[in-house]
Every structure is written in C-alpha cells, then in structure tokens.
Amino acid sequence: MKRKIAVVISARASYAKFKSLLRHLKRDKKCDLKVIAAASMNSLKYGLASDIVEKDGFEIDYRVESLTENDSLFGSAKTASATLNDCAIIFSQEKPDIVVVMGDRYEVLPISIASSYQNITLAHIQGGEVTGNIDEKVRHAITKLADYHFVSNELARENVYQMGEDKETIFNVGCPSIDIAKEILERGNIKLNKLVTGVGKDLDFNSEFNVVMFHPETEFLRDIPSNIKHLTNILSDSDIPTVWFWPNSDPGNEIITKEIRAKREAGLLKNCLFVKTLNPSIFLYLLSKANCLIGNSSAGIRESNFLGLPVINIGRRQEGRERGENVIDWNFDSEESLLELISKFPKNDFSSGNVYGVGDAGKQISKILMEVELISSKRFQKRPLAE
Numbered sequence: 001m002k003r004k005i006a007v008v009i010s011a012r013a014s015y016a017k018f019k020s021l022l023r024h025l026k027r028d029k030k031c032d033l034k035v036i037a038a039a040s041m042n043s044l045k046y047g048l049a050s051d052i053v054e055k056d057g058f059e060i061d062y063r064v065e066s067l068t069e070n071d072s073l074f075g076s077a078k079t080a081s082a083t084l085n086d087c088a089i090i091f092s093q094e095k096p097d098i099v100v101v102m103g104d105r106y107e108v109l110p111i112s113i114a115s116s117y118q119n120i121t122l123a124h125i126q127g128g129e130v131t132g133n134i135d136e137k138v139r140h141a142i143t144k145l146a147d148y149h150f151v152s153n154e155l156a157r158e159n160v161y162q163m164g165e166d167k168e169t170i171f172n173v174g175c176p177s178i179d180i181a182k183e184i185l186e187r188g189n190i191k192l193n194k195l196v197t198g199v200g201k202d203l204d205f206n207s208e209f210n211v212v213m214f215h216p217e218t219e220f221l222r223d224i225p226s227n228i229k230h231l232t233n234i235l236s237d238s239d240i241p242t243v244w245f246w247p248n249s250d251p252g253n254e255i256i257t258k259e260i261r262a263k264r265e266a267g268l269l270k271n272c273l274f275v276k277t278l279n280p281s282i283f284l285y286l287l288s289k290a291n292c293l294i295g296n297s298s299a300g301i302r303e304s305n306f307l308g309l310p311v312i313n314i315g316r317r318q319e320g321r322e323r324g325e326n327v328i329d330w331n332f333d334s335e336e337s338l339l340e341l342i343s344k345f346p347k348n349d350f351s352s353g354n355v356y357g358v359g360d361a362g363k364q365i366s367k368i369l370m371e372v373e374l375i376s377s378k379r380f381q382k383r384p385l386a387e
Contacts, residue, residue: 002032003370006096008087008111010038011248012049013299014102016280017125020179020362021100022058028370034094038064038083039107040249045069047246047277056279062090066107071254073218076106076134084110091118097374098123101146104131104139106250116145119376123148123369125176128156128163130320131298133250134218147375150365152302152356155322164380173364174357177280181306182359184285192289195282196243198275200264203241210342211290212244212272213297216252217317224252227315227332228259234338235294236268243286244272245297292346294338301327305353310346312338324353 005025009015025033037050037060050060066082068075091099091114099115100123101108115122124146127139143149143163151157152175160170184190192205203209214231216224235242244260247253263269278286284303287293292310293300296317304311305324313329328345330338 002030003098004032004034004094004096005098005100005369006034006036006091006094007100008036008038008108009041009050009053009102010083010107010111011040011105012046012052012277013248013297014105015041015049015053016180016283016303017102017175017177019056019280020176021125021365022362024362024366025369026058028366031366031370034061034096035059036062036064036087036090038087038111039067039079043067043069043249045276046249049277052277052279064090067249071251073221073251076218076251079107080110083107084114087111087114088118091115091120096120098369100125100369101142102126104129104135104142106134106138109138109141112142112145116376121148121372121374121376122146123150123365125150125365126152126156128152128159129322130159132217132219132316132319136320147378148368148372150361150368152361153322162383164382166378166381169378171364171368173368174359174361175302176361176365177284177303178306178357178359179362180280181284181288181303184281184288185307187285190282190285192282192286196273196275196278196286198243198273200244200269200273201241201271203243203273205286205289207241208291209241209243209289210238210346211287211293211295212242213293213295213299214256214314215247215296215317216250216256217296217315218251220316221252221255223332224255225259228256230332231314231338232259232263232269235272236263236270237339238342239271240291240342242272243290244269244274246274246276292342294342302356305355306357306359308350308352310348310350312341312345314338322355324350324355326350326353 064086068078127143157172300311311327
C-alpha cells in the first residue's frame with residue numbers, strides 16, 4: 001500500500017525549501033504525494049508562486065484561497081482561521097498518512113492544528129530555531145504539535161530536545177533549500193537578464209549588483225513607517241544597481257510597498273529593479289552572483305551562508321538565529337552609516353559555510369518520511385533543569 005503524504009506550501013519562500021523534498025517524494029513509487037498550495041501562494045500580489053510550482057512539474061492537488069487582503073494583525077488572524085477551516089476539510093477528505101509543514105509563518109500553525117486534531121502524523125521542517133517576530137511563538141507551538149522534527153543544525157536539534165521532544169523523533173538533516181543552492185553552484189552559468197523581470201531599472205547581471213529583501217517586523221509595527229523611509233532614503237543615495245524583492249504578506253507589508261511607490265514616483269530609487277518572486281533555482285543563482293544582500297530575510301542567514309554571500313542583516317527579525325561570519329548586523333539606531341557599510345563589507349571574501357547543511361536534506365527527509373512509524377500522540381520527555 002502506498003503511503004499518502006500531504007505537503008502544504010503556504011508561502012513563496014517555503015517552496016524553495018520544499019522543492020528538493022517534493023522531487024524525491026515524487027520519484028518514490030511507494031509515495032502518493034498530495035501538494036496543497038495555501039494562503040499567499042495563490043495571490044497575484046505576491047507573484048502567484050503556485051504557478052512556479054506547477055511549471056517545475058509538480059501537480060497541485062488543492063489551492064487553498066485563504067489569504068485575507070487586510071494588512072493588519074486582524075487580517076493575519078482571519079487568514080489563519082480560513083486556512084484552518086479549508087485544510088481541515090481537505091485532510092478529512094484525503095486522510096493522508098503524514099502532513100508535512102515548513103517553518104514558522106503564522107498560517108503554518110493552523111495547518112498543523114488541522115492535522116493534529118485529526119490524529120494525522122505531523123512532520124515539521126525547520127523547528128528549534130530562535131528569531132524575533134511572531135515567528136518565534138509560532139515555530140515552537142508547531143514543535144509541540146509535531147510528531148517528527150527535521151531541524152537544520154545541531155543547535156536547533158538541542159532546542160527541540162530541550163522542549164521535551166523524544167530524541168528518536170528529531171533528525172538533524174540541514175535546510176532543504178541548501179540542496180537547490182548546491183545544484184545551482186554545480187550547474188554553472190544561467191543567463192539572468194531574461195529570467196529576472198520586474199518594474200524599474202534594467203540591470204546588467206554581469207556587473208556588480210546588490211539584493212534587498214526587507215519584510216515587516218510584526219512585533220514593532222509602529223516602527224515600520226520610519227524604518228522603511230530611512231532605508232529607502234539611504235538606498236536612493238546608493239549608485240549600486242539593486243534587485244529589490246517585494247515584501248512578504250506579513251502585517252505591515254503595505255506600509256513598505258506604499259513608501260517604495262512614493263519614492264519611485266518622486267524619481268528616487270532609480271537604480272532598483274523591483275521583483276515579486278522568482279523560481280527558487282533562479283533566485284538562489286541570483287544570490288550567488290550578487291555583491292551583497294541587504295535586509296532581514298532568513299535567506300540572508302541560511303542560503304547566503306552556503307553561498308558565501310556578504311549579508312547586512314537589518315533589525316530584529318532574524319535576532320537569535322544562528323549565522324556564519326558572512327553576516328553583519330545593522331540597526332536603524334546604529335551610529336555606523338549603512339551606505340558606508342554597503343560599500344565596504346562586501347569586499348570581504350567569504351567561503352561557503354555549512355551552518356545549515358551540505359545539500360542533501362530533501363533526500364534524507366524523504367527516506368525518513370517513507371519509513372517512520374505513523375504516530376499521532378506523544379508524551380513530554382522531562383529533562384534535568386540547568387543549574
């Protein structure tokens with residue numbers, strides 16, 4: 001009998017981390033793979049990432065249209081509610097053996113609830129990490145709902161273990177998006193000019209360019225207007241061509257996009273090409289060729305470490321997440337000039353790091369998912385208190 005595994009992709013960034021796993025599960029003749037695209041994956045505003053999944057050869061069995069176009073904390077709660085309702089119905093109908101979720105976005109928690117409350121084995125990828133934002137609460141809540149844990153490094157494994165999870169259910173496999181990064185580096189030259197499209201300046205990707213990825217800090221919504229104004233002012237003064245990715249669907253994203261539009265209408269940010277989304281392979285190849293990544297995306301912490309890309313990490317969103325020497329932190333109240341940092345820091349030469357794995361996570365996760373016992377209950381494993 002085939003093992004039915006439902007993989008739920010709820011955001012464009014998550015697909016980069018799911019891609020190699022999906023490929024291995026699809027190849028396994030004993031796996032009945034079901035792919036569910038939820039929330040912002042189906043939104044034109046965020047690049048309709050579900051279409052990218054299909055173009056890569058994966059059939060989407062269900063599209064959960066649950067994203068509430070309301071740029072507020074209330075909107076996040078409504079999206080979570082709709083996602084829970086729709087995924088509960090799908091799981092009830094499909095009765096998968098295992099549901100697989102990724103990361104720490106707010107809409108992943110209701111997916112996990114829909115699985116756990118129907119006694120379906122839940123596998124969670126990328127638990128145990130520490131960051132800022134609401135993601136911190138969501139990630140650890142999912143860990144307590146999950147039956148199996150696929151973590152990205154040893155520190156994350158220790159954290160999940162310390163949360164009372166059975167060590168036999170925790171697997172340190174690395175980050176699956178490193179699999180794609182490794183393939184990209186081995187593949188070689190890709191012509192980016194026709195593949196990286198958006199609004200703004202036409203860039204020459206054979207010359208120096210930076211990448212900006214700046215998302216809302218949901219715990220500090222009041223700071224977003226001044227912070228994005230500050231950042232756009234600084235980058236308007238930079239003469240380095242820049243690929244600027246549209247922010248994710250977290251509350252506060254419209255504050256960011258509104259300021260970007262205002263600057264563009266005022267004739268500023270002339271050196272920027274604004275992009276909604278890219279195929280994960282193209283995105284990671286773009287990063288591998290970039291001069292520097294500026295912003296607060298986890299891509300600056302994970303994939304950039306493997307790629308040896310200099311990263312200027314801004315603010316508190318990634319605070320606490322393990323990183324390599326290729327990352328330097330900068331805050332909006334820092335005395336050091338960001339513009340000066342942009343010109344100096346990328347001159348450092350960083351080698352490829354392995355903080356988040358070596359590029360074989362998808363294969364490992366697939367094999368384990370096809371072999372593990374199907375469980376849906378667990379008991380807290382008490383640990384000695386630290387003195």
